[in-house]
Amino acid sequence: MASLNVGNLGEFLREQRRNAKLSLRQLAEAADVSNPYLSQIERGMRKPSAEILQQLAKALRISAETLYVQAGMLDERDREDLLQVPAAILADSSVNEQQKQALLQIYESFRKENAQHKENAQRRAADPPSAASAE
Incomplete structure (x- = not known):
């Protein structure tokens, strides 16, 4: 099943690259990856790391989370939420x-900021108040 995710990722990357009007070589250079490696990713033969996906996302000017979802790195339940807003923006002629x-x-900066606030709140809730602060 992982190969399906990699294949879907490759197809998605190819589509995004074409939408950005970039050649394989141009995207590889912009993302600082080799041309053959990017070709293998697009053909579903290689599964890139989160770091490589982040570099590709930056070069394509899309959110890294979108690529993480395509690669199966993020929970499937988050898929619709993550893709609805960017898809609507990209579809608006x-x-x-x-x-x-x-x-x-x-949108991405707001998502990151909110995730950080949520993480901080969860940490505070998980840490019981110390005896010194209770007095």
């Missing part, structure tokens, strides 16, 4: 490409 990228970056 009334917004030009530069505006779409700006909106995606803003």
Whole structure:
């Protein structure tokens, strides 16, 4: 089943690369990966690390989480939530490409900020107050 995820990832990457009007070589250079390695990812023969996916996402100007979902690195339950807003932005023909990228970056920054706040709140809730702070 992992190969299916890798295949889906490869197809998705190829589609995003073509939408960005980048050649395989241009994307490989922008993401600082080798051309043959990127080709193998697109053909579903290699499963890239989260770090490589992050580099590819940056070069394609899409969220890394989107690629993590495609690669099966994020829980399937989060898939719809993660993809709805970016998909809507990318599908909106009334917004030009530069505006779409700006909106995606803003959305991603809010998601990261909210995730950090949630993580901090969970940590505080998990740490019982010390005796010194109770007095």
